[in-house]
Structures are given as C-alpha cells and as structure tokens.
Amino acid sequence: MTLTAPLTRLRTVVAGRGGSTTRRGMLALSAVLLLATVAVFVTSLTVFTRTYHTADTVRGRTVPAIQHILAARAALVHADQAAVTGFHAGAALTGVGVDFRVQLSIASQSLTRVAEENMAGLRGIHQLQLVGGLLVTYSGLVAQADANLRSTGGVLGVADLLSASRLLHRKDSGILAQLDSLLNGQRRALEAQLAATDTTTGTVVALGLPMLVLLAGLVVTQVFFRKRFRRRLSPALVVAVLLLLALSLVAAKPIAARQDLTEAHDVLSGLVSHEQERLAVLDRAGQWQLRELLADNGCGNGACGTTVAGFFDTTTKPATTTGVGGEAELAGETSAVADHVNAANTGADLAFLIYVLAILIVAAVVVAFRPRLHEYRYRPR
Amino acid sequence: MTRLLALATVLALTVTLPACAAQTRTGGTVTILGPWTGDERREFRAVLNVFEHKHGITVYYQDARAVTQVLRANTQAGTPPDVAILPSPGGLVSYIRDKRLYPLDDVIAAEVRAAFRNLWMLPRDGHVYTVPVKANLKGLVWYNPDTIGGPAPRTWDELTAYGDAIVASGGTPWCMGMGDAPNSGWPGTDMIEDLLLRQAGPDVYRGWAAGEIPWRGGDVERAWRAWGAIAGNPRFVHGGPKAALLTDFGDAGRPMFDDPPGCYLESQASFVMSFYRDYGTNAKFDFVAETSKAAWTTSADLAAMLTDTDEARKLMRFLATDAQVLWPKINGSSAFTVKDGVAVDRDPVSRRIEDILHSDKILCFDAADVMPARMNDAFNRAVLEYLNDPASLDTVLERLDQVRNTIADEEWVNLPCS
Numbered sequence: 001m002t003l004t005a006p007l008t009r010l011r012t013v014v015a016g017r018g019g020s021t022t023r024r025g026m027l028a029l030s031a032v033l034l035l036a037t038v039a040v041f042v043t044s045l046t047v048f049t050r051t052y053h054t055a056d057t058v059r060g061r062t063v064p065a066i067q068h069i070l071a072a073r074a075a076l077v078h079a080d081q082a083a084v085t086g087f088h089a090g091a092a093l094t095g096v097g098v099d100f101r102v103q104l105s106i107a108s109q110s111l112t113r114v115a116e117e118n119m120a121g122l123r124g125i126h127q128l129q130l131v132g133g134l135l136v137t138y139s140g141l142v143a144q145a146d147a148n149l150r151s152t153g154g155v156l157g158v159a160d161l162l163s164a165s166r167l168l169h170r171k172d173s174g175i176l177a178q179l180d181s182l183l184n185g186q187r188r189a190l191e192a193q194l195a196a197t198d199t200t201t202g203t204v205v206a207l208g209l210p211m212l213v214l215l216a217g218l219v220v221t222q223v224f225f226r227k228r229f230r231r232r233l234s235p236a237l238v239v240a241v242l243l244l245l246a247l248s249l250v251a252a253k254p255i256a257a258r259q260d261l262t263e264a265h266d267v268l269s270g271l272v273s274h275e276q277e278r279l280a281v282l283d284r285a286g287q288w289q290l291r292e293l294l295a296d297n298g299c300g301n302g303a304c305g306t307t308v309a310g311f312f313d314t315t316t317k318p319a320t321t322t323g324v325g326g327e328a329e330l331a332g333e334t335s336a337v338a339d340h341v342n343a344a345n346t347g348a349d350l351a352f353l354i355y356v357l358a359i360l361i362v363a364a365v366v367v368a369f370r371p372r373l374h375e376y377r378y379r380p381r
Numbered sequence: 382m383t384r385l386l387a388l389a390t391v392l393a394l395t396v397t398l399p400a401c402a403a404q405t406r407t408g409g410t411v412t413i414l415g416p417w418t419g420d421e422r423r424e425f426r427a428v429l430n431v432f433e434h435k436h437g438i439t440v441y442y443q444d445a446r447a448v449t450q451v452l453r454a455n456t457q458a459g460t461p462p463d464v465a466i467l468p469s470p471g472g473l474v475s476y477i478r479d480k481r482l483y484p485l486d487d488v489i490a491a492e493v494r495a496a497f498r499n500l501w502m503l504p505r506d507g508h509v510y511t512v513p514v515k516a517n518l519k520g521l522v523w524y525n526p527d528t529i530g531g532p533a534p535r536t537w538d539e540l541t542a543y544g545d546a547i548v549a550s551g552g553t554p555w556c557m558g559m560g561d562a563p564n565s566g567w568p569g570t571d572m573i574e575d576l577l578l579r580q581a582g583p584d585v586y587r588g589w590a591a592g593e594i595p596w597r598g599g600d601v602e603r604a605w606r607a608w609g610a611i612a613g614n615p616r617f618v619h620g621g622p623k624a625a626l627l628t629d630f631g632d633a634g635r636p637m638f639d640d641p642p643g644c645y646l647e648s649q650a651s652f653v654m655s656f657y658r659d660y661g662t663n664a665k666f667d668f669v670a671e672t673s674k675a676a677w678t679t680s681a682d683l684a685a686m687l688t689d690t691d692e693a694r695k696l697m698r699f700l701a702t703d704a705q706v707l708w709p710k711i712n713g714s715s716a717f718t719v720k721d722g723v724a725v726d727r728d729p730v731s732r733r734i735e736d737i738l739h740s741d742k743i744l745c746f747d748a749a750d751v752m753p754a755r756m757n758d759a760f761n762r763a764v765l766e767y768l769n770d771p772a773s774l775d776t777v778l779e780r781l782d783q784v785r786n787t788i789a790d791e792e793w794v795n796l797p798c799s
Contacts, residue, residue, distance in 0.1 A: 123441060126412060129460050130443045133451030137563045140450075156769035159626045163562035166629075173418040173444055298623070305624030306632040307560060 022228050026373055029224060033217045033240075033365045039210035040244070041358035044251035045351065047207055051254035052348040054197045055261055057119070059341040062190045063268060065117035067334065069183045070275050072110035076175060077279050079103035080168055081286030083142050087149055087161060088293050095146045104139055111135070119193075120185030127182045134175045138167050155304075158297050162308075165290055169283075183272070194265055199258045211248050214361075215241065221368070229372060236368035240361050247357040253347040264340035271333040278326070284318040291315045408437030411692040414455070415466035416448040416682065420655055424714050428707045432699045438692045447563050449754065456481060456687075463693040464700075466514055466684045469750040470503045471757055471794055473685055477505055478791065483686045484508035488694050489701050496721045497701075498799045500746050501681055505794075511683035512701040515708055515716040517650040518734050519678040519747060520575035521668040523634065523657075528642045534669055537579060540646065547645055548616050555611055556644035557618045557625040558633030559765060568630045569612060569764030570749040572648050574678050577604035583676050583743050583798040590748035592756070592793040596781040605767075605774060613771030619644035622768040631656045638664040650680065651734045654715040667730055676743035676798060680750055681719065745798035753792040759784040 079100050086097040111131060118124040145160035168175045222237050294308055302309040417425050422444050429440045443462065445451040449472050452465050461481065467473055476482045485494075486508050494502065494509060501516070502509035522540060524533060534540040544554035559565050578586045581600035588594045589601055596602065615621030619636050620628070620643075634653060636643025638660055647653070657666045684700045686693050701720075708716040709725040718725070719738055727735060738744070749757045763777045 122410065125460075126441050126443050129455050129458070130414075130445055130451060132458070133454035134445060134447060136454045137447040137450045141563055154769045155623050155626060156765055159560070159565070159765065159769075162627060163560060163565055166560075167447070167562045170418075170446075173422075173446065294627075299627065303620065303624070305558065305620040305628030306635045307558065307629045308624075308627050310632065 023373070025224060025228075026369060029217065029221045030365060030369045030373075033214065033221065034362060036210055036214035036217055037358055037361050037365070040214055040247065040251075040361075041354060043206050043210055044247065044358075045354050047203060047254050048251060048351055048354060051197045051257050052345065052351070054193050055257050055341070055344040056348065058190065058193060058261060058264070059345055061117040062119045062186060062193060063264065063337060063341055065114050065119055065186045066183060066190070066268065066272065067337075068110040068113040068117065069179055069186065070272065072107045072114070073176060073179045073183075074275070074279055074282075075103045075107035075110060076168060076179075077283045077286065079107065080165055081282065081289065083145070083161060083164070084286055084289045084293060087145070087157070088289060088296075095150060096142055100142065104135075108135065114182070118186070119189035120182070121189075124182060124185050124189075127178060127185065131175060131178050131182065134167065134178065138164055138175060141167065155297050158293060162290070162294070162311075165287070169287070187272070190265060190268075194258075194261055197254075197258055197261070199255050204255075207251055211244065211251075214244055218244070225368075225372065229375075234368045236364045240364035240368065243357050243361045243364060247354060247361070250347075250350055250353045250357065253350065257344045257347065260340050260344035264337050264344060267333060267336045267340060271330065271337060274333065275330060278330070281318060284316060287315050288318055408439065409690070409692045410439045410441060411464065411690070411696050412441045412443065412462040413464040413466065413684075413696065414443045414445065414448060414452055414462040416444070416446055416468065417466075418444045418446060420659065420713075421652075421716075424708060424711050424716065427711060428704050431703065431707055432696060435699075435703075436692075436695050438695060440696065446561065450563060461687045463688045463690060464684055464686055464696055466682050468680055468682055468747075469754070469757060470511065470683060470746065470796060471750060471752045472754045473503060473510065473683065474505070474753065474792060474794055476685070476687070477503075477510055481687055482510050483689045484510055485512065485686065485697060488686065488697050490698075493698075493701050497719060498744065500744065500796050500799050501683070501719055503683065503685075503794075503796075511685050512697060513681035513719050514684050514700050514704060516679055516681040516719040516738060517652050517717065518737055519571050519650040519680055520578070520674075521649065521651060521734075522671075523637070523647045523649055523653065523666055523668050524645060525637050525642065526665050526667050528637070528645060533667070536671060536673060540669060544611070544617060544646065552645065553617060553619045553643070554645050555618045556633045556635075556637055556647040557612060558628030558630045559625055559768065560627065560629035560632075564761055566761030566764035567749065568633070568649065569608070569625075569768070570760050571650065571678070571747065572612070573604050573608045573764075574748045575648065576607045577601060577748075578676050578678055578745060579674070580604060580607070583745055586676075586745055586748060587795070587797050590746075590751040591795045592752070592785055592788065592790075596785065597775070597778040602774075602778060605778065609767065609771060609774060612768060622771060626765060626768045635660055637666075651717060651731075652715050654730070655713070658713060668733075670733070674742075676745055677737060678747055679719075679738070679744045680747040743798045746796050751794050751796050753788050753794075756781075756784055756788060 082099040082103055083096045086095060086100060111128060115125070115128050118128065120127075141160055141164035145157045145164060148154075148160060149157035166174070171177060218237055218241050222234060225234050225237070226232060291312060294304065294311070298304070299308050300312075413429075415425065422442075426442060429442060432438070433440055443451075448465070448467060449469060452461070452467065455461055456476070473482060485502070489509075489512065497513060501511070501513040503511040522534075526533070534543045547554040557568065559568055561567060574586070577589065577600060580603060585594065585600050594601060596605075611617045612625060613622055618625050625633075630649070634647045634649065634657060637645060637647060638657075654666065657664075684697060686697050705718040705720040705723050706725065708714060709718055709723075709727070715731070717731075717735060717738055721739070725735070749760050752760065759781055763781050767774060767777050
C-alpha cells in the first residue's frame with residue numbers, strides 16, 4: 001500500500017465512484033472530524049493551561065521573590081549606612097538611631113515574604129534560613145557597638161561596628177553575598193519557567209496542525225455533501241468552521257502571553273541590574289563613612305593593623321550618583337514589570353471557552369452528519 | 382456516531398487529566414551546617430562529593446562563620462539542619478539537654494568509636510554525641526625561619542627572652558588579631574588557656590573549664606596577667622592593643638612575612654597554615670618545637686546529629702570513617718584527624734603536628750569551647766574589653782565571675798584532658 005492510497009481512497013469516497021461508499025465515507029469523515037476536534041481540544045488546552053499557570057506563578061511568586069530580595073538587600077545597605085552615620089554623628093545620645101532599626105525591620109519582613117514566594121526549591125529555603133541566622137548575628141553586633149559607644153567609648157564600639165559591617169560584606173559568605181546567591185537562584189527559576197513555556201516551532205506545529213487537519217476535514221466534508229447530496233452548503237459545517245476560528249483565537253492567546261512574559265523578564269533583568277548599580281553606589285558611600293569613622297579614631301596610615309589597612313586600601317571615595325537611576329526610576333521599572341506580568345495573565349480565565357467551543361464544534365459536526373446518516377440508513381441498497 | 386462521540390470524550394478526558402508523573406528520587410537529601418568558608422569550604426565540599434557519589438544522597442552544605450548563632454536561630458525557628466558542625470562541646474550541651482541531639486551509640490560502630498579519644502565524642506550520661514571531623518593543635522607559636530634571626534626559641538622562657546630582645550632592638554615581637562565576627566576575641570582566649578595550662582597544669586585547667594575555679598584571684602588571674610603583659614603592651618604587639626582589636630585573626634600573621642617584618646611570632650592553632658599559604662608569599666613558616674611541653678590545648682570541629690534519618694546516619698558514619706582520611710589527604714589542606722590508625726603523607730611541619738596529636742602527650746580541649754555558650758561569649762568579650770582598656774582587668778574578671786555564678790551546674794561540661 002502506497003502513501004497516496006489513502007488520498008486516492010478519499011477521492012473515491014468523495015466522488016462516489018467505484019460503488020456505494022457514501023455511508024462508509026460519511027462515517028470515516030465524521031471520525032476524522034471528531035478525532036481532529038479532540039486533538040485540537042487537547043493541544044489547545046495543554047498549551048493554554050501550562051502557559052497561564054506559569055504566568056500566574058511568575059506574577060504571584062517568582063517576580064515578587066526577586067523584588068523582595070532586592071528590597072531586603074537595599075534595606076541592609078541602608079541599615080549599615082544608618083548605623084555608621086549614627087555613630088559618626090555622636091552615638092552617645094542617639095545610638096544607632098531609628099533609621100537603622102526601621103531598615104532592619106524592612107529587611108526581615110522582605111525575607112519573610114521571600115520565604116513564602118521562594119521558587120528556588122530546597123536550596124532557596126536553606127539559604128533563607130542561613131541569612132535569617134546571620135541577620136540575627138549582625139543586629140546583635142550593631143547593638144553591642146551601640147552599647148559600647150554609649151558607655152565605655154574607646155575603639156571597642158568601632159571594632160564591633162567594623163565586625164558587623166564585615167559580616168555584611170564578606171565576600172562569598174557575607175549576608176549580602178548570600179542574598180546575591182539567593183537572587184540568582186530565583187532568577188534561574190524564572191529562566192526555567194520561561195523555557196518550559198517557550199513557543200517554539202514545535203509548540204506552534206502542535207497547536208496548528210490539528211487545527212489545519214480539522215479545517216481541511218470540514219472543507220472536504222462540505223464538498224462531499226455537495227457531491228453526494230446536492231447540498232450546496234451545510235450551515236452546521238459553516239458554524240463548525242466559525243467555531244474553529246474562534247477556538248484558534250483563544251488558543252493563540254498563550255503566544256501573546258508568552259511574549260508578555262519575555263518582556264517582563266527583560267525589564268526585570270534591567271531593573272535588577274540598575275538596582276544593583278544603585279546599591280553599589282550607596283554601599284560605597286556607607287563604607288567610606290565607616291572609613292572616615294575609623295580615621296577619626298586614629299586608624300589612618302596603618303595604625304590599626306593589617307585588616308583596617310586593607311579596608312582603607314579597598315574603600316574608594318564615592319562619586320556622585322548622577323547617571324545611576326534613583327528610586328523614581330526603580331518605581332517606574334517595577335511598574336513596567338507589573339504591567340507586563342499582568343498583561344501576560346490577561347485571558348487566563350478564558351480556558352472554559354476551549355471546552356465550550358470544542359463541545360460546540362462536536363455538536364455542529366453531529367448536527368451536520370446526523371440527518372444525512374439518518375437519510376441514508378433508509379435508502380434501498 | 383454515538384460510539385464515536387463516546388470514544389472522543391474518553392480520549393479527551395484521559396489526555397487532559399493531570400499527569401501524575403511519579404518522581405522517583407533515589408537516595409534522599411541531607412542538610413549540614415558548618416563553619417567552613419573559602420578554601421576549607423571547597424575542601425569539605427570535595428569530601429562531601431565522595432559521600433554523594435557513594436550513597437546517592439544529595440548533601441546541602443550551608444556555611445556560616447557564625448555557626449553557633451545560626452544554629453540557635455534555626456533551631457528556635459523549627460528548621461534545624463540534619464547535621465551541625467560546631468567547634469564547641471559546651472555549646473552542644475544545651476541541645477543534648479533539650480533532646481535535640483541524637484546519641485551516636487548505635488550510629489557509629491563500637492570499633493570506630495574506640496579509635497577516638499573520649500574527649501572528642503562529647504560523652505554525656507553514658508552516651509556519645511559527636512564525631513570530630515577535623516582537629517587543630519593549639520598553643521603553637523609560629524615564626525618565619527627567614528626572619529627569626531638565629532636559632533628558634535625552644536621553651537616559653539626562651540620565647541619571652543626573644544620577645545624582649547626584639548623590643549630592645551626597636552621591633553615588636555608579637556602578631557595579634559582578635560577579629561572574627563561574631564566570635565571576636567577567641568585568639569586571646571586561646572593564649573590565656575595555653576598560659577594557664579603551662580603554669581597550672583591539666584587538672585586546674587579542667588576544673589576551670591568545668592566552672593569549678595573562679596576567674597578572679599589564683600591561677601586564672603595569673604594567666605590573664607601573663608597574657609596582658611604581652612597583649613596590653615603596645616611595644617610587644619604589632620600596632621598595639623588597638624590594632625589587635627581591629628585586626629582579623631586571618632590577617633594577624635601577614636606582617637611576619639613583610640620586609641622588614643612587622644612582627645615575628647604568632648600564637649595560633651594549626652589551621653593558620655592555610656592562611657599563611659594564602660598570603661601569596663613564598664616565605665616559609667614553622668612553629669617552636671617545645672618538646673618539653675607535656676600538655677597541649679586542642680580543638681575540633683564536632684559533627685552532631687539533629688535529625689534521626691537514614692541519610693543523616695549515613696553521613697555521620699562517613700564523617701567518622703572515610704572523611705577522616707579524605708580531608709587530610711587533600712593537597713595543601715591543614716585538616717588533621719585525631720582518629721587512631723590513620724596515616725597520611727604530609728609536609729614536615731604538618732607531620733610534627735600530627736605526631737603531637739597522636740602522641741602520648743596530654744591533650745586538653747579548648748577550655749572556652751568546653752564552657753557553656755554564655756561563658757564562652759563572655760570570655761571572648763572580656764578579651765576585647767581588656768584590650769580596649771588594659772587597666773580594667775579587675776572589673777573584667779569580676780564580671781566573668783558574675784556570669785559563671787549565674788550558670789546552672791548542669792550546663793557545665795566536665796571534660797578531662799586525656
């Protein structure tokens with residue numbers, strides 16, 4: 001049997017040559033149409049639910065997790081700067097100040113939110129536990145510095161503050177480094193989510209092919225009816241075609257949603273990059289203030305040992321902040337991410353239409369075939 | 382037609398039902414919290430990779446220098462790791478009391494346990510609770526053979542004379558750094574412990590670590606004053622007490638390798654070798670061979686089990702057996718095992734350290750690590766307060782006694798030297 005045999009057979013059925021094949025032809029065509037409808041329904045629903053589930057997760061968890069980590073990081077940089085400023089300004093009266101405590105509270109609350117939204121699995125959970133423990137240690141060190149500067153004076157309070165700052169800034173194992181690692185984990189999770197809903201050629205073919213088969217089947221059936229039953233146009237089949245077009249519009253919505261997710265990801269990447277730059281500038285300013293505090297306590301020219309000398313060498317005087325986006329720009333980018341993510345979720349509630357339209361297509365096919373099949377059942381053979 | 386419809390419906394429902402792909406996971410996971418960062422972290426990770434490969438169990442290693450504090454916070458939050466590695470037997474006693482640590486009697490085979498001295502396994506109420514993953518020899522006085530300027534001192538008296546000679550020539554003999562947030566001060570506690578052990582012997586040392594001996598007056602105060610004569614004197618310490626306060630312990634030895642040297646001697650544990658190697662110089666280092674020293678202070682990173690799972694048990698067994706050989710064998714590692722019968726090819730300096738750890742010398746666990754966590758913290762803090770104001774020793778010791786007197790008897794650990 002050659003590959004063209006089925007097509008030849010189909011032509012015979014449609015044309016009605018070679019004996020009475022009308023009933024068999026109708027059954028064959030109705031089977032093709034129903035199976036094609038099932039295929040359209042399954043592929044459309046699968047792509048639809050997968051894409052919108054991802055869009056919902058990205059909106060509800062992944063993007064907020066990333067944003068809350070950035071918020072925690074920003075709060076800690078501000079807290080560190082506030083602590084140093086408080087000491088520089090005369091901690092005997094004010095201590096570290098309200099600003100430090102507020103920023104620390106913001107950091108803690110942000111991390112609590114990250115714990116709820118974490119998309120980096122078990123590793124993310126462990127990192128959060130570690131950061132939580134380190135944060136307790138950090139605030140204890142600052143409190144100790146505070147107590148010392150208010151009571152005993154001397155360099156011990158400054159030493160405590162330096163210890164706290166080093167716990168925050170230590171490369172690889174410091175609190176900020178741990179937050180960066182946590183951030184990267186969430187970003188990798190986002191990349192994986194987007195990759196899983198990628199509208200590759202395969203997806204487009206998987207969606208489009210059953211639709212094309214169904215459309216072709218409806219057209220062939222229309223021609224079959226005209227030739228065998230002298231019916232110019234079957235209204236039910238026309239309705240089926242229109243329903244298929246409507247279903248294809250609904251089924252295509254995930255493609256637009258995926259595009260919105262990609263744009264959200266791109267804006268978010270830019271936001272992360274700008275925020276990290278902004279925080280790096282703020283952090284340099286805070287570290288320079290700490291340097292000045294140490295210098296005020298007689299630590300210039302290597303007078304306070306190797307660690308402080310190394311800190312002096314690596315701390316650079318901050319330039320002005322022009323050219324780096326401020327908080328207004330951050331708000332704008334955050335809003336743009338939200339817009340894209342919300343757009344990606346628009347239409348998520350239309351899944352029911354796939355069910356409805358598929359059922360209506362089946363109903364239209366049944367309505368189209370039933371009278372013909374019924375008519376043919378009683379025709380003398 | 383009807384049959385076709387039915388078939389189509391069944392097909393559609395079957396395919397759209399959520400696919401419950403059974404996730405088969407072989408081996409499980411285990412979390413371990415430890416103090417090692419940087420190079421030590423990389424070495425330990427290499428050891429854990431062998432475990433993962435052997436058992437098919439994924440190990441999540443969390444590192445935190447503030448390991449005691451992080452463990453406390455996570456345990457209180459109800460999210461403890463499966464295994465924790467702490468340097469402090471005293472810090473683990475409260476977990477034993479609260480039944481958060483599992484005894485290892487039926488986890489580690491008897492013949493394996495027998496290969497470790499008792500002091501490493503935290504014996505308590507007839508059970509043992511810890512495995513020493515790696516140990517350190519403390520109270521070593523390091524020097525740079527290229528700058529020592531003659532034969533190295535061999536006794537404490539010779540060291541003292543050497544220090545005086547350096548001062549007389551305008552130099553400062555001692556390198557010192559107390560910084561190690563949040564446990565800053567421990568290098569000072571190490572020196573005080575070593576001085577007490579030298580001056581008063583193992584039994585007084587044990588009694589002091591067990592809370593039986595006061596801080597003020599007597600042997601303990603004498604050890605403090607001996608240490609203060611060095612640490613509190615700007616002529617004896619590189620940069621003076623202020624620099625010692627503000628210098629991290631890992632940076633303290635750097636001036637020993639400068640030209641000209643900023644200092645010539647550093648009292649530090651065996652793990653400092655990995656820091657010296659990281660300084661990026663080709664300078665040699667060695668420690669004073671005090672052959673007459675009968676008792677040495679030591680420390681160990683002790684692994685304890687907080688959840689009783691099959692994976693945690695396997696990891697503990699691995700740490701007590703394979704890990705004892707794997708880690709010391711890593712090139713450039715300063716890890717030492719205290720398990721009997723383990724022989725590793727080492728450089729000459731490391732071999733001498735190993736010989737002491739496996740000799741019949743008396744080994745005493747670091748006293749501050751044996752003390753309850755509150756006493757340990759207070760001891761660390763007292764060192765810093767003293768350096769901030771060397772005239773405050775009486776007040777500092779009084780406060781230490783106040784802390785000692787508020788700690789319940791059952792929190793102290795009586796860990797004889799062995």
